[in-house]
Amino acid sequence: MSTEQIDRQWTTRLRKRVAGKLPPEKVLPDTQPAYVASWIYVFGVATLAALGVVIATGCLLAIRGPQWWHQSYVGHFVNSMHLWSVEIFFFAMVVHLWGKYFMAAWRGGRSLTWMTGVVLFLTSIATAFTGYASQTNFDSQWITTQAKDGINATGAGAYFNVLNLGQMLMWHIVLLPLAAVALTALHVVLVRLKGVVPPFEENATVGTPS
Amino acid sequence: MGFFSHFGALVPLDHPGHYIHWHWFYLSVGNFIVICLMLATFIAALLLPFPGRRSRKENR
Numbered sequence: 256m257s258t259e260q261i262d263r264q265w266t267t268r269l270r271k272r273v274a275g276k277l278p279p280e281k282v283l284p285d286t287q288p289a290y291v292a293s294w295i296y297v298f299g300v301a302t303l304a305a306l307g308v309v310i311a312t313g314c315l316l317a318i319r320g321p322q323w324w325h326q327s328y329v330g331h332f333v334n335s336m337h338l339w340s341v342e343i344f345f346f347a348m349v350v351h352l353w354g355k356y357f358m359a360a361w362r363g364g365r366s367l368t369w370m371t372g373v374v375l376f377l378t379s380i381a382t383a384f385t386g387y388a389s390q391t392n393f394d395s396q397w398i399t400t401q402a403k404d405g406i407n408a409t410g411a412g413a414y415f416n417v418l419n420l421g422q423m424l425m426w427h428i429v430l431l432p433l434a435a436v437a438l439t440a441l442h443v444v445l446v447r448l449k450g451v452v453p454p455f456e457e458n459a460t461v462g463t464p465s
Numbered sequence: 466m467g468f469f470s471h472f473g474a475l476v477p478l479d480h481p482g483h484y485i486h487w488h489w490f491y492l493s494v495g496n497f498i499v500i501c502l503m504l505a506t507f508i509a510a511l512l513l514p515f516p517g518r519r520s521r522k523e524n525r
Contacts, residue, residue: 292515292517293510293511293515294509294510294511294513294515295507295510295511297510298510346499346502346503346506349503350503350506350507350510353503353507354507354510
């Protein structure tokens with residue numbers, strides 16, 4: 256195969272494009288700009304850490320099943336870890352959202368980063384809701400019977416039946432986590448591509464002669 | 466079980482929830498506390514000094 260033919264392959268073109276846009280030092284940088292040394296920049300990675308615990312404890316719950324998480328001490332513990340990591344996940348994500356909103360983090364060509372964050376927030380709410388709906392206890396029965404009229408009023412009830420436990424569980428452990436993890440990966444890649452948004456005063460000095 | 470059942474009893478849950486209700490505004494006390502904590506964390510994150518920030522500035 257000639258060099259020209261190799262250069263035309265989609266694998267070669269994709270590799271060169273990815274390597275050009277995201278070299279290793281940009282994917283895992285050694286340093287960050289000085290303005291990143293603030294607590295407000297911590298909450299994005301805190302959300303990621305909480306998501307890691309959510310997924311790990313969710314996998315354990317999936318392996319052992321409802322009897323285990325309802326009736327055993329370790330099951331109760333892992334079930335509580337799953338709940339509280341979700342609480343921390345949303346807590347950190349909301350503080351992250353406020354921080355980025357007041358920084359106008361969509362500046363400098365970062366609109367896709369902002370929008371993936373918005374969709375990810377909505378996906379996370381849907382994931383948490385289906386989690387509440389698939390606890391298999393009186394709480395989930397109460398939540399789903401309260402939610403069904405609202406969901407049905409939107410017309411979505413024909414496809415998304417909150418009283419169907421099997422469907423809610425599949426959305427919770429397959430479809431929505433896949434979407435959430437894919438969107439998280441895209442969000443992080445976009446942050447690495449464009450860099451962390453600078454504060455307003457730093458942005459104003461960009462391009463001014465020193 | 467004994468220890469955990471006593472610990473669980475420290476948080477009484479066998480009563481109706483508490484709500485803040487004013488005209489159209491309706492919010493559980495639990496959610497109100499979480500929102501206050503998020504606001505406090507947000508303000509603290511803006512105001513508290515980050516460890517090592519001064520030395521980094523000096524190195525610039």
